[in-house]
Amino acid sequence: MSAFDHPFFVHALLAGTAIALAAGLVGYFLVLRAQVFTGDALSHVAFTGALAALAAGVDLRLGLFAATIGVAVLIGVMGRRGRADDVTIGSVLSWLLGLGAFFLTLYTTSRGAGHGTAGVSVLFGSIFGLSGGQAGVAVLVAAGICAAVLLMARPLLFASLDEAVAAARGVPVRVLGIAFLVLVGACAAEATQAVGSLLLLGLLAAPAGTAHRVTPRPFRALLLSAGLAVVEMWTGLALGYAVPSLPPSFAILAVATAVHAGVLALGRPRPHGAVAVT
Numbered sequence: 494m495s496a497f498d499h500p501f502f503v504h505a506l507l508a509g510t511a512i513a514l515a516a517g518l519v520g521y522f523l524v525l526r527a528q529v530f531t532g533d534a535l536s537h538v539a540f541t542g543a544l545a546a547l548a549a550g551v552d553l554r555l556g557l558f559a560a561t562i563g564v565a566v567l568i569g570v571m572g573r574r575g576r577a578d579d580v581t582i583g584s585v586l587s588w589l590l591g592l593g594a595f596f597l598t599l600y601t602t603s604r605g606a607g608h609g610t611a612g613v614s615v616l617f618g619s620i621f622g623l624s625g626g627q628a629g630v631a632v633l634v635a636a637g638i639c640a641a642v643l644l645m646a647r648p649l650l651f652a653s654l655d656e657a658v659a660a661a662r663g664v665p666v667r668v669l670g671i672a673f674l675v676l677v678g679a680c681a682a683e684a685t686q687a688v689g690s691l692l693l694l695g696l697l698a699a700p701a702g703t704a705h706r707v708t709p710r711p712f713r714a715l716l717l718s719a720g721l722a723v724v725e726m727w728t729g730l731a732l733g734y735a736v737p738s739l740p741p742s743f744a745i746l747a748v749a750t751a752v753h754a755g756v757l758a759l760g761r762p763r764p765h766g767a768v769a770v771t
Contacts, residue, residue, distance in 0.1 A: 494580060495600050495613045496731070496734050498729060500625070501621050501622070501623075502621070502730070503626070503732055504623045504624065504625055504628040505620045505623060505628075505687075505730055505741070506629040506727070506730060507628045507629075507631075507632055508620065508623050508627070508631035508686070508687060509620055509687055509726045509727070509730055509745075510723055510726060510727070511631055511634075511635035511636065512631055512635050512680075512683055512684045512686075512687050512696075512720075512726070513696070513700075513722040513723045513725070513726035514635060514639055514719050514723055515634075515635040515638040515639050515642075515680050515683070515684070516680055516684050516697050516700070516722050517640040517700050517704075517718040517720070517721065517722030518595065518638070518639055518643070518698065518699065518715060518719050519638065519642060519676055519677055519680045519720065520532075520696070520698060520700060520701035520718055521701045521704060521705075521714060521715045521718040522642070522649055522650075522653060522673060522703055523677060523698070524698060524701040524705055525650075525653050525654075525701075525705070525711075525752045526673075528674075528677075529678055529694070529697075529698050530570060530579055530582055531565075531584075531674065531677065532677060532681070532693075532694055532697045532698065533694045534564075534568070534582045534583075534586040535561050535564065535565060535587075535677060535678055535681040535689045536587075536681055536685070536691070536692060536693035536694050537589055537590055537593065537688040538560050538561050538564045538586075538589050538666065538678075538681070539557055539560065539617055539682055539685040539693065540563050540590075540593045540685075540690040540691075541560055541590070541592050541596060541617070542556040542557050542558075542560020542561060542682070543556050543558060543560075543595035543615040543661075543685065543690070544556070544593055544596035544597045544600055544615065545560065545596045547591075547596070547600045547675040548596045548600040548605030550673075552632070553615075554682070554686075557682035557683075557685055557686075558678075558679065558682045560682075561678035561679065561681045561682040562679055562682070563678075564585065564589070564678065565671075565674040565675050565677055565678030566671060566674065566678075567585070568582060568600050568674060569667075569670055569671035569674040569675075570671065573650050578715045579675050580679045589734065591679040595709055610633060611664055613736070615685065615689065615690055618686060618687050618688040618689035618692065618741075618742040619655040619684065619686070619689075619721055620686065620688070620730070620742065621733065621741055621743050623686065627686065629656045629756045631683055631686065631687075634679065635683060637679075638676055638679055638680050638683075639719075641672075641676055642676060645669065645672065645713050646674070646712070646715065648664050648669060649669055650711050651664055651670055652666045652669050652670070653665050656748060668672075678696070678698075681693055681697075684696055684697075687726075687742070687745075688742040688745055688746060689742050690714060692742050692743070692745075692746050693751055695723065695746040695750065696726075696745070696746065696749065698724075699746070699749035699750055699752070699753045700718045700719075700721035700722040700752075700753075701718045701751055702716035703717075703718070703721055703749075703752055703753045704717040704721060705718075706753075706756050707756060707760065711755060712726065721749075721752065722749075723754060725748045726745055726750040728744075728745075729741055729742075729744035729745025729746070729747070729748050729749075730744070730745070732744040732747075732748070736764040745766065
């Protein structure tokens, strides 16, 4: 009996592939724009939003998307040209982490100690526990994110490399920056179900960081980032299926980290943000 005979594995493969594609595309610009800390903050926001939804007795995904997208817009509005500084992000992050702990306590005390595993699921993901409906939603959301990133890729690349010149040429830099953060928030919300809020940053940063190291060509690196994310997702799922005691979220991130470490060890370092525009 093969892995594809099990519905849970097929659901995980469909959702994981779509989520990895979205994370790879979004992650490329996240690294290029030096906004990895923003991605880290939104991963913690996902935890808080999910626990708030559980405490309120509503669908977990509602809390995930409302929190991550809402805070993404807030970070963008508070920052210059759609980019908030580290102090602003750190302040928001520390407050939201405390709020997440409050909602976790509220949820477990109001619904019984047995529900405490929900917090663990949000932190570390449960991709093998996705239903067919959840996998379908993940594919649709990820497809929308991918389409949006590809549509705005060229002006976003221009604004990422030289904000001042892009603004002078009529590119709506601030609006573009906020729109990109909305995509990051949506990606964080959807990917949390696969790898969990605690490990989400690795899926966003590791494949993209590897692609940045391998090639300075922006669109080649963009596609490479998405491709690496998908292959690392597939490999992690295969390992998680083959070794039942191995959490799939850990396997996915372990593979992504190993690939990035290998590129760092074998490749020649180049300056951060160095991109060939010709």
